[in-house]
Amino acid sequence: MDTVQLRDAKASLSKLVEAAEAGEPTVITKHGREAAMLVPIAEGRKLYPAAGRSFLDHLLAYPGGLELEPEDVLRLRDVDLD
Incomplete structure (x- = not known):
């Protein structure tokens, strides 16, 4: 594993990204x-599996699910646009 100073990393970011791509x-x-x-x-995604996911993906991944009572569903649809 290499170590570089920030100013050197700025100057050679492309090289460092290529190294990361190579593992x-x-x-x-x-x-x-x-x-x-x-x-x-791949290593970063192991540490932060939610990184890069959309808000919808976060909602769909909710382990408890979402349960609505029938009256709640009806209330959500009861919208008057007049």
């Missing part, structure tokens, strides 16, 4: 401290 993570430091890590997308 090589890179640690980015700022003022001598580790600040971020550039990882392959």
Whole structure:
């Protein structure tokens, strides 16, 4: 795993992205401290599976489901547009 300073990462971002695509993570430091890590997308999705999903996808993934009583459904449809 490579480590680069932030200013160097800015100058060579394309190279770092290519390395990530090849499966090589890179640690980015700022003022001598580790600040971020550039990882392959597959690894990032393992850590943050919800990243990039739409709001609808989040709603559909709700594990408890959504149960409406029949009167609630009727009330939702009872709209007067006049």
